[in-house]
Amino acid sequence: MHLLLILSHVVLDAFAFVRTLPRSQSALAAENLFLRKQLLFFVEREQTPHRTDNATRFTMAALARVFDWKNALIVVKPDTLIRWHRKGFRLFWRWKSRPKGRPPVPEELKKLIVEMALANVGWGEERIAHELRVKIGIRVSARTVRKYMPNRDGGGPGARHSSQRWSTFVRNHAKAIVAADFLTVVTAKFQFLYVFVVMEVGTRKIRHINLTAHPTAEWTLQQFREAIPCEHDYRYVIVDRDGKYSDDLRRSVRAMGVRPLRTPRMAPQANAYCERLLGTTRRECLDYLIPLSEIHLRRVLVEWRDYYNRARPHSSLGPNVPEPACGLPADPASPRHFIPTGFRVVTTPVLGGLHHDYRLARAA
Numbered sequence: 033m034h035l036l037l038i039l040s041h042v043v044l045d046a047f048a049f050v051r052t053l054p055r056s057q058s059a060l061a062a063e064n065l066f067l068r069k070q071l072l073f074f075v076e077r078e079q080t081p082h083r084t085d086n087a088t089r090f091t092m093a094a095l096a097r098v099f100d101w102k103n104a105l106i107v108v109k110p111d112t113l114i115r116w117h118r119k120g121f122r123l124f125w126r127w128k129s130r131p132k133g134r135p136p137v138p139e140e141l142k143k144l145i146v147e148m149a150l151a152n153v154g155w156g157e158e159r160i161a162h163e164l165r166v167k168i169g170i171r172v173s174a175r176t177v178r179k180y181m182p183n184r185d186g187g188g189p190g191a192r193h194s195s196q197r198w199s200t201f202v203r204n205h206a207k208a209i210v211a212a213d214f215l216t217v218v219t220a221k222f223q224f225l226y227v228f229v230v231m232e233v234g235t236r237k238i239r240h241i242n243l244t245a246h247p248t249a250e251w252t253l254q255q256f257r258e259a260i261p262c263e264h265d266y267r268y269v270i271v272d273r274d275g276k277y278s279d280d281l282r283r284s285v286r287a288m289g290v291r292p293l294r295t296p297r298m299a300p301q302a303n304a305y306c307e308r309l310l311g312t313t314r315r316e317c318l319d320y321l322i323p324l325s326e327i328h329l330r331r332v333l334v335e336w337r338d339y340y341n342r343a344r345p346h347s348s349l350g351p352n353v354p355e356p357a358c359g360l361p362a363d364p365a366s367p368r369h370f371i372p373t374g375f376r377v378v379t380t381p382v383l384g385g386l387h388h389d390y391r392l393a394r395a396a
Contacts, residue, residue: 162345207234211306
């Protein structure tokens with residue numbers, strides 16, 4: 033009886049061997065490796081029981097595509113092997129469908145953005161983007177700059193309301209309009225000084241700046257004479273209703289060929305361009321220092337005027353600077369995120385390091 037049992041098993045094995053002869057060599061090799069993987073798994077379980085790793089799952093799911101695996105699977109259920117295959121399929125398509133996106137920003141540019149943000153108090157992402165575009169030639173959006181700026185608290189400008197008719201008039205005649213206004217500064221000895229500023233509305237250039245402790249109408253008229261040359265193309269000057277702009281002063285200014293335009297009462301937005309200039313002067317210059325004397329404040333204002341006219345980018349100009357320097361890179365041909373080959377960025381501190389002027393210079 034035992035001999036018949038052995039003989040039947042041998043016949044069954046021979047029959048199974050004959051069934052494998054028509055199968056391809058690759059299918060046999062895949063089934064052999066499939067069974068070896070499961071055998072090794074049984075051996076490992078006798079030592080330290082653990083779950084299959086991702087490499088084993090991937091290999092068994094890949095081999096199952098080559099032969100009929102249903103009769104060769106032992107260690108797990110068929111649903112488990114199908115789940116492994118589906119997981120690998122999802123990972124494959126997730127990798128294949130990954131978003132391409134824009135090229136990454138170079139590390140050199142990221143470090144430069146952080147340096148500019150930390151070295152210049154009060155500069156926002158738009159200000160840094162303008163600085164990079166106008167004077168270094170790197171075209172990067174303000175949103176990208178904000179992504180790499182260090183965290184710091186800051187607020188945006190408030191909403192502005194203006195008359196459409198008046199703003200249209202000022203915009204259409206900007207090149208022929210100058211604006212004037214006063215700014216009050218307190219020194220370290222609690223002395224009140226009055227800063228008088230005259231600006232060109234069209235170019236945003238500071239035409240004239242001076243200060244005094246006693247702003248009379250005669251002194252103000254002399255400042256207009258120094259600010260407006262004999263041969264000029266100006267037609268209007270915007271002033272407020274301060275008592276320093278007396279009737280005699282307005283008549284004298286009109287005799288110079290410029291018509292004074294007085295703003296309505298309680299409407300500082302009618303002189304918005306000059307008001308914004310004074311606000312910028314406070315936020316980016318005067319709020320960070322205490323003038324020791326009139327001479328000290330005069331020296332600071334002269335340096336601020338030169339920086340404002342020749343180095344500070346203005347949003348309303350494109351961005352651009354009122355007095356652009358020669359040698360700035362052309363915008364259409366400039367690279368997007370890279371410093372031009374053969375150039376380096378040169379930094380010049382302004383107002384003792386309160387601001388910095390960034391320029392391109394040829395590398396040594």
